[in-house]
C-alpha cells in the first residue's frame with residue numbers, strides 16, 4: 676500500500692505520537708512539515724504543470740518498464756511553479772528554526788535564497804537528476820548538513836511523487852524487482868515482509884516494491900551464505916538484514932508478526948532503534 680493522502684498522514688502521526696511516545700519530538704516536527712504540505716496535496720494542479728491524467732500515467736509506466744529509468748528522470752524543473760515551491764521552502768526553514776536546528780547557519784541560508792528563485796530552481800533540478808553535488812557544495816558553503824538541505828528542498832515535491840506512487844503502485848509493485856524506487860529513484864533502507872516476500876518501502880514517495888529476499892540491494896550480492904539476519908528478541912517483528920560483502924543493512928518490519936501496527940510513511944522513523952543496533956560496535960553496519 677502506498678502512502679495515504681497528507682490529510683490522513685497527519686491523522687496517523689497524531690496516533691503515532693500516542694503509541695510511540697519515545698519519538699514524540701521527531702513526530703511533532705514531521706507533523707508540522709505535513710501541515711505545510713497539506714495545501715500542496717489538496718491542489719496539485721495549482722503548482723504542477725503536468726496534466727496528471729490516465730494517459731500520462733500510462734506513458735510513465737511504459738517508459739519506466741522499457742528503459743528502467745525512474746519517473747523523476749522524466750520530469751523537468753519547469754514542470755513546477757517555482758514561486759509556490761520557494762514559498763514552501765521558506766516555511767520549512769521556519770519550522771527548522773523553531774526547532775532550533777542549525778539556527779545561525781539556516782538564517783544566513785534563508786537570506787541567501789531570498790528572492791532568488793534561480794537557486795531553488797537549481798536545487799530542484801539536482802533533486803530530479805539525483806545529483807548530489809549542489810547539496811554537497813552548499814552544505815560546505817553554509818555549514819548545514821546535506822541531509823537537512825535535502826529535506827528542505829525535497830519536501831515540497833513530496834505530494835507530487837506520492838501521487839505518482841499511488842497511481843502506479845498496483846502495476847509496478849510485483850514486477851519492478853530493481854533495488855531503487857521506480858518513481859523517485861531513491862534507495863530505501865526499510866522493507867515490509869509479508870508472507871515471506873520482501874517489499875521495499877520508499878521513505879520518500881511511499882511506493883512498495885518487491886525485491887529478492889536474498890539479494891543485497893546495495894551491492895547486488897546474491898550469495899545467501901553472505902547475508903546476515905538479526906531478529907530482536909523483545910520485538911520479533913523487527914529484523915535487520917545485512918550483507919557480509921558490503922556491510923550495509925536494511926530494516927525489516929515483519930507484518931505477519933507485528934503486534935503494533937506501524938503506520939505507512941513512518942517506517943523509517945519508527946524503526947530508529949534498529950539503526951542504533953546496526954551502527955553499534957557489535958555490528959558496525961552502514962546505512963544505505
Ligand SMILES: [Zn+2]
Nearest residue numbers: 856859877880
Ligand atoms: Zn520513491
Ligand SMILES: [Zn+2]
Nearest residue numbers: 891894918921
Ligand atoms: Zn552488499
